[in-house]
Amino acid sequence: MFSWLFYSLGSAVTTSLTQVFSKEAILDRRYSNVAIKFVSALVASVLLFVVAYLYGFPNLDPRFWPAVIITGAINNVSALMYLRAYQVGEFSSVYSMSLMTPIFLLLTSFVLLGEKPTLLGAVGVFLTIIGLWVAFRKNTAQKNVQDFTKGNLLGLSVALLSSLSVNFDKAAALYSNRIFAPAATLAFMAISYGLYLLVRRQRFFVAESLPTGRQGLQDELARKAPWWFAGMPLLLLMGVLSAGGTVLYNSALLGGFASYTIAVKRVGVLLGVIWGWLFFKEKDLGKKLLGAAIAIAGVVAILWS
Numbered sequence: 001m002f003s004w005l006f007y008s009l010g011s012a013v014t015t016s017l018t019q020v021f022s023k024e025a026i027l028d029r030r031y032s033n034v035a036i037k038f039v040s041a042l043v044a045s046v047l048l049f050v051v052a053y054l055y056g057f058p059n060l061d062p063r064f065w066p067a068v069i070i071t072g073a074i075n076n077v078s079a080l081m082y083l084r085a086y087q088v089g090e091f092s093s094v095y096s097m098s099l100m101t102p103i104f105l106l107l108t109s110f111v112l113l114g115e116k117p118t119l120l121g122a123v124g125v126f127l128t129i130i131g132l133w134v135a136f137r138k139n140t141a142q143k144n145v146q147d148f149t150k151g152n153l154l155g156l157s158v159a160l161l162s163s164l165s166v167n168f169d170k171a172a173a174l175y176s177n178r179i180f181a182p183a184a185t186l187a188f189m190a191i192s193y194g195l196y197l198l199v200r201r202q203r204f205f206v207a208e209s210l211p212t213g214r215q216g217l218q219d220e221l222a223r224k225a226p227w228w229f230a231g232m233p234l235l236l237l238m239g240v241l242s243a244g245g246t247v248l249y250n251s252a253l254l255g256g257f258a259s260y261t262i263a264v265k266r267v268g269v270l271l272g273v274i275w276g277w278l279f280f281k282e283k284d285l286g287k288k289l290l291g292a293a294i295a296i297a298g299v300v301a302i303l304w305s
Contacts, residue, residue, distance in 0.1 A: 003251075003255050004251070004252045004254075004261060005252075005256070007248045007249070007251040007252035007255065007261075008249075008252040008256075008265045009264065009265075009267070009268075010245075010248040011245050011248040011252060011265050011268075012264070012265045012267055012268025012271070013268060014242075014244050014245030015249075015265065015268055016095070016268040016269070016271040016275060017241055017271075017275070018238055018241045018242055018245060019082075019086075019091075019095055019272065020091075020275045020279055021234060021237055021238045021241065022036070022082065022083060022086060022238065023086045023091050023279075023280065024234060025234055025235060025238065026083060026087055028231060028234065030231050033080055033084065033087075034193050034196055034197055035193075035197060036238075037076075037079050037080065037083070037189070037193050038190055038197060039232070039236070039238075039239065040238035040239040040242055041186045041189040041190040041193065041239070041242070042190040042194075042239065043235070043236055043238075043239025043242075043243070044186045044240070044243040044246065045183050045184075045186035045187040045190055045243075047239070047240065047243040048179055048180075048182055048243050048246070048247070049180075049183045049187070051179055051183075051247075052179045052183055055179060057180060058176045058177045060175065060180075061174075061175035061176070063171065063175050064172060064176050064181075065184075067171040067172040067175060068172050068185050070165075070168045071165045071168035071169050071185055072188035072189050072192070073188075073192075074161050074164055074165040074168070075161075075185065075189055076192050076193070077161060078157075078158045078161040078162060078165065079189070081157055081158050081161075082094075082154075082155070082158050084154055085097075085150075085151045085152075085155045085158070086151070087151075088150050088151045088154075089151015089154070089155065090151065090276070090282060091272065091275070091276040091279075091280050091282065092272050092273045092275075092277075092282055093151065093152055093155075094151045094152060094154070095155070095269055095272040095276075096132060096133075096135070096155070096269050096272070097152055097155030097156045097158065098155065098158065098159050098162065098266055098269060099128070099129045099132045099133065099159070099266050099269060100129065100159040100160070101160075101162045101163050101166075101266065102125045102129060102163075102262050102263040102266065103125070103163075104159060104163030104164075105163040105166060105167075105262050107163075108163045108164055108167055112168075115257050115258060117257060117260065120301055121257070121260060121301070123301055124263065124301030125260070125263045125298065126298070127294060127297055127298030127301055128263050128266065128267070128294075128295045129263075129298070130294060130298075131294025131295035131296075131297065131298055132266065132267075132269055132270070132291050132294075133291070134291035135269075135270070135273065135287070135288040135289065135290060135291025163262075166253070166262060167258060169181070169182075169250065169253060170250075170253040170254070170258050172184070172185060173250040173253055173254055174254070178247055178250035178251045178254055179247055179250075181250055182243075182246035182247065182249075185246075186242070186243075249265070252264075252265070263298070267295060267296075270295065273285065273289060
């Protein structure tokens with residue numbers, strides 16, 4: 001009955017780790033943002049197509065490909081916006097902006113999918129967001145951050161785009177299955193990024209310069225990174241995590257309301273606080289974790305709705 005909950009929590013863990021890897025890939029400075037997403041999407045797509053082949057390809061509804069193209073296009077834009085936000089903003093603060101997705105989703109899932117959350121479920125969604133907002137509101141301790149506000153605004157824009165794409169993610173999974181749908185979407189994204197790199201840069205792997213004011217910090221972090229957490233191995237790890245995370249995510253979408261699934265998944269932002277403290281030396285860990293109690297209360301309300 002609650003299998004979608006465990007899938008959502010699993011997706012929360014894998015997504016938070018994927019975002020850490022994304023930030024590290026930016027700090028590593030070996031590849032441009034587009035090249036980072038190209039490699040990770042390509043690896044994830046190939047892995048998922050192999051799994052889909054082993055399980056057997058599904059019969060596709062005629063509405064499958066339009067859903068894939070729409071969500072693929074939206075995710076192409078939002079993925080690059082996320083990387084740019086991580087370049088200029090604080091990791092945990094940017095990631096926390098994804099907490100706005102459930103609010104946007106309450107409207108978009110009703111319009112596009114006809115899903116009507118119960119009153120208690122809606123209260124739980126809002127309570128989760130309020131609790132995590134308390135944890136991630138702006139403070140005066142952000143150091144080595146180029147543009148805190150711009151990073152958060154970009155993160156908020158990603159949340160809005162995600163509230164649209166999740167409906168088409170679910171539609172694509174319904175019109176095929178939980179494995180083939182993300183494989184096709186990621187393939188669309190990889191092809192789009194690859195064509196852009198070939199047309200605009202004439203090659204797939206392009207280095208990108210750092211934002212002003214971040215050189216010293218990023219050089220320090222890059223020197224400390226082990227070999228498997230830098231360069232191409234890092235991008236391959238991102239692809240593997242993306243593959244697993246998208247399967248868990250689609251499994252959750254097929255088992256529960258899109259708004260509820262996204263709300264539970266966003267609890268993974270709490271992990272983002274811990275990762276930000278461990279990997280990027282971010283401050284105010286105690287204050288940020290304080291909002292966890294309110295957020296957990298929201299999740300409980302969702303489960304009992």
